[in-house]
Amino acid sequence: MPWLSDNLLKHLQSVVEAPDLGATKYRLLEKFAAGGMGTIYLAEDTQLQRRVALKVVHTPETAHALSVRMLREARVIAQLEHPGIVPVHDVGELPDGRVFYVMKLVQGQRLDEYVRHELELPERLRIFQKACEAVAFAHSHGVLHRDLKPENIMVGVFGEVLVMDWGLAKVLSEDAKIVDCESWIVDRAASTQLSTTNNQQPATGNQHQTQHGTVLGTPAYMSPEQKRGEIEQLDQRTDVYALGAILAFLLNPSAAGLAQAQLENNKASASTSLALAKLRAPKQLLAVCTKAMAEDKAQRYESAQALAADVERFLNGLTVSSYQENPFEILWRWIRKFQFMILLVLVYLLVRILLFFWFRP
Incomplete structure (x- = not known):
């Protein structure tokens, strides 16, 4: 031969x-x-x-x-x-x-590749907001993505942001015009994803339901309930958790240890808090990430829209709902927001003082 x-x-x-x-x-x-x-x-x-x-x-x-x-x-x-x-x-x-x-045909770069460019924080946050908008739209139609991560977000050549790969999507709404065939889902055989923990398909019963204990998604961006295979507990806050992990990645792309820290520690809340504390980012945004990635889903943002709204408030120089500012932080935020007007007032006062001493008899 x-x-x-x-x-x-x-x-x-x-x-x-x-x-x-x-x-x-x-x-x-x-x-x-x-x-x-x-x-x-x-x-x-x-x-x-x-x-x-x-x-x-x-x-x-x-x-x-x-x-x-x-x-x-x-x-x-x-x-x-x-x-x-x-x-x-x-x-x-x-x-x-x-x-x-x-x-x-989408022409552009994956988010994890795109952020390798020197992007200012506001630009990264605007990209994140656009991704949240797409996810919120899907939620309004009763669809969970379940595999949100930087690799599944594309940034086009004209700045458009698209959420990709809906292969693990879960349909929640009963009136959705989609046949839910989750019993056919198989191992994706990807190194960054968990394989199913129960490979036996049910011989009887409803063949359109994923078995309890089946784990689908990418571990680094999966919520605790998703990791535990609690299919019936998944809702839009499951995707909110993944969005929080994506935001943490965007805050400091070079420090990609957040995801790995979660994988190496079974206590999601402890590892998340520890990893977030190591990120160099504004305290308000770290608080947003912490709330979005809370172990108890009841403590997370109710929706992707609420998460994006807090990011918008930060961009506009307003306080965010997830962070309690002290008086000094409130003053500093106010100064930064109105720094131009404050500078004009200071210049005006300085000129008046100089003129006063110049024309003083």
């Missing part, structure tokens, strides 16, 4: 995995990215003559379960028409049975 090089094997594998788009209006251009569930290809819509992103399950052998999950992901995104959520253009099935869906 002739020996095959690694490069040749990789090429043969890519050929086998490449989707056959002959029966569609799309023309395959190149492989764009790969994840635990499927591969994203750069493709061309031959009718509209535009480039799009086409996502398809890796191989036909795993098509059944993952195709159901991918179809569900497409349906979730299709119900969330928001500038901060990538729109789905089309969905279909390949001759080998694999489901694919087509979405807008």
Whole structure:
């Protein structure tokens, strides 16, 4: 048997995995990215003559379960028409049975890459607010993301912010026009994510419910109830916790030890407080992070909107709800907010004093 090089094997594998788009209006251009569930290809819509992103399950052998999950992901995104959520253009099935869906091609950088540039704190906070707006919109439609992290937020070339990868989304509202197929969710096989702690699928009962004890998400940004697999306890405050962790990351991107500190300590509240205390950031924003990442979800912000509102208050020089200022801090914040007017008054008084002594007889 002739020996095959690694490069040749990789090429043969890519050929086998490449989707056959002959029966569609799309023309395959190149492989764009790969994840635990499927591969994203750069493709061309031959009718509209535009480039799009086409996502398809890796191989036909795993098509059944993952195709159901991918179809569900497409349906979730299709119900969330928001500038901060990538729109789905089309969905279909390949001759080998694999489901694919087509979405807008996003050109930009992931948030964890984008913040490597020298960004001022207000710019980072504005990006965070836009992400909160998209998440709040999803919550208003009864959808939890459950896998919020910097890697799943894209910043476009024109400053647009988009929340990506809704593959682990959970539908809460009963009237949502989405089929909840969570029993089909499988291990994403990503090094930064937890695999399921109970791999046996139920033989009886409702097949559209995730089993208790199933852990889905990225550990560093998962709330305590999500880590414990308490599916019935998940609500919008679960995503608020992840947003708080993202905010902590944005406050000091070079000190990415917050997530790791949480992973190495089973006591979420203790490790979170310890890690936040080490961040160099305004006390008000650290208090916002602490509240968003409270171990008890009842102590967190009620919504992503409330979290974003506190960040907006900080940007506007106002007090935030999560931090009790002392009199000196109130005075200093007031001086910083009106520093220009205070400077004008001081200059005016100085000129009056100089004129008084100059024309003094």
